[in-house]
Amino acid sequence: MSASSPPAPLAPKANGNGRDKRLLQLLVAVRGRKTSLIQVHNNPDPDALGAAMGMRELYRRYLDLRSRIVFGGIVGRAENRTMLRLLQLEIVPASKVDFGCCDLHTLVDAQPGFGHAPLPEGRYPDVVIDHHPMRESRPQSVAYWDVARPVGATSTLVALLFLRNHVPIPGDVATALMYGIKSDTHDLSEHATDEDREAYHGLFPFADTATIAQIQNARVPQSYFAMFSRAIENAQVYDFACVAHLGRIDNPDMVAEMADFLLRCEDLRWTMVTGLYEQTLHFSLRSTDRNARAGSLARRVVGVMGSAGGHGQMAGGQVPLSDADKRTRDRVVKAVTDRFLSDVKAKRSLRRSLLADPMDETDTKEFDAGGPGGPP
Ligand SMILES: [Mn+2]
Incomplete structure (x- = not known):
């Protein structure tokens, strides 16, 4: 992430039929902000981490902003720890961060009112991107709000901001987003919509599937x-x-x-x-x-x-x-x-x-009856 390279022009190139204006809306809503925090829910999962990495890249590219990714709880699951390590993704505990010092607060894979994504006292995020059903209506102060669209992963919503606007996707970002979709939809088998499939297949050429395999087969502690x-x-x-x-x-x-x-x-x-x-x-x-x-x-x-x-x-x-x-x-x-x-x-x-052995009860009966399953 180089803060010295000039930011890309604000207006992203729209695709042929111009069907997705969300990226432009997002960038217009947050232009000029100087300090960015991207918050994921507590004990973040791959979908939250993928979405956060995608947002960080968009802010870097279009607003020349460095973002810190902030989390609560711990990253416990071996796969998730391996994801952080292999993608060299650094995330910061929320307790070490002063939310008052940022003027761009983004919340991904969670929304206001979620107990596992506690917000700083009296403060709403500026950007909320989340695929979970809506809990509270959109707060007035939120500048960009993409909540409860029926997709299987928040990473899908973020990936489509890239793909539908032909924004170049760095390999690590594509890998994180693709793994986020994969894990939240169980390989596109559950709750997956056409948009999830579009995002997944769109990411495929840019993602590193060997890294994904390594994450999925993470070593585990004793x-x-x-x-x-x-x-x-x-x-x-x-x-x-x-x-x-x-x-x-x-x-x-x-x-x-x-x-x-x-x-x-x-x-x-x-x-x-x-x-x-x-x-x-x-x-x-x-x-x-x-x-x-x-x-x-x-x-x-x-x-x-x-x-x-x-x-x-x-x-x-x-x-x-x-x-x-x-x-x-x-x-x-x-x-x-x-x-x-x-x-x-x-x-x-x-x-x-669960360990009750059904054979315990039937064993003797079977022998008494001469075996019920035998040929007549
Ligand atoms: Mn999710």
Whole structure:
């Protein structure tokens, strides 16, 4: 990033049919700003990081601005850490940044009102780009607002600002955006729209697929396997819903990863995984049902105890538990679990351990009957 190179002319070249004026609207809305912060949600995922990298490049190119990418929480998941490392992407903890000193505050993959993207007191961002359903209506002070368009990834919205206006995309930016789309849409298989496909295929020639493969196959710490073991051993199945409590975790992303993993069990339609990271209870919900509305379920599950969000088949939430003793913590975990099971209408009487071996009951019967599956 060179601050000395002259900024590109402000008006980007429109494509043939001039169908996307968003880039021009964005640049007009923020021209003249001097200090830029790009905020991603807490414990940022590849989509948030890809979108942030794209916005940083646009500001660099058209406004000659250096931007700092700001996050809360931690980057825990091995893939996400590897993404930062391989793409040499530096991000700054929000606690180390004075938002009062920036005159361009951009929020990506999150919006005002999201608990996992806390805004500085009394301040709204200048630019909001987010594909999640709209929570609050557009605040007056926001200069550019692209929220809730039905696409599978925020990286898609940012990638199209480049692609539809023929803006050159550096390889690392294309790689980050493409991986963002890939990971939020599970390889274009879930919630993917024509725009996601257009962005993904448009990025393809510029992205480094070998780097993406390296990110996806990131090495993991030894503790990762202990977490797997704990998730499997603690998993209880109620009817078609599986609940696993991980206890203390060293990485809040672990609940999402285990919820995904457990959902592979063919008998399940829902999974919920909880874990305690520092002073906060984290949980993730996953469903096999495309119309599950997991986000609203997660909000009902936390109620007034904390915050939650998500969409479609995946959601998550947090309940702050500072100063809570073990009993209070256990009560909260139980409340969250009870609400979840009641809401999805899972029969609690049909409870079994995930590791219950169905063969245990049938073994002897089979032998008694001379084997039910044999030829007549
Ligand atoms: Mn996203």
